[in-house]
Amino acid sequence: MDLRKLKTLIDLVSESSISELEVTENEGKVRIVKNAPPVYFPQAQYTAAPKIIGATGIQDTAVSVESGTVSNTITLSRDHVITSPMVGTFYRAPSPGGDSYVQIGESIKAGQIVCIIEAMKLLNEIESDKTGMVKEILAENGQAVEYGQPLFVID
Structure with missing residues (x-):
């Protein structure tokens, strides 16, 4: 594909409301994505609780994960955490007066919509990647939520 045609496609995507365009021609394939969220992995801080020595000896050590923007502490266990795949605004319901997608204590299935994150005027439905029960909504x-921020704890 020649450079002029490529520049025209880039201009078309940047001036329109579409976020992604893929074109295949004889010579190859071009994919243009507008404002793709950055791909990086947030660094978690791990803190080990002190060992307690009692009459029975050393007890188990608890490990917790703390996020810089979330004040909640999640104890590592068999619980699963659904994190935000992007930066945006978190909404629990499909409309301002509507019912929430999920409630604490509710059973959910993998692939079920649990919330919406609005980014760049686009509403992105976030699905559960695990079947279980909603233990916490964080x-x-x-x-406003950040990439990688914990949103739900699933038991």
Whole structure:
């Protein structure tokens, strides 16, 4: 594909409301993505609880994970955490007055929509990647969330 045609496609994507365009021609394939979220892995801080020596000896050590933007502490166990795949605004319901997608204590299935994250005026439905029960909801409705921020704890 020649450079002029490629520049025209880039301009078309940047001036329109589409976020992604893929074109295949004889010579190859071109994929243009507008404002793709950055791909990086946040660094977690691991803190080990002190060992307690009692009459029975050394007890188990608890390990917790703390996120820089979330004040909640999640104890590592068999629980699964659904994290935000992007930066945006977290919404628990499909509309301002509507019912929430999920509630604490509710059973959910893998692939079920659990929330919406609005980014760049686009509403992105976030699905559960695990079947289980919603143990905690860590983000508030209308709250700004970061990439990798914990949103739900699934048991």
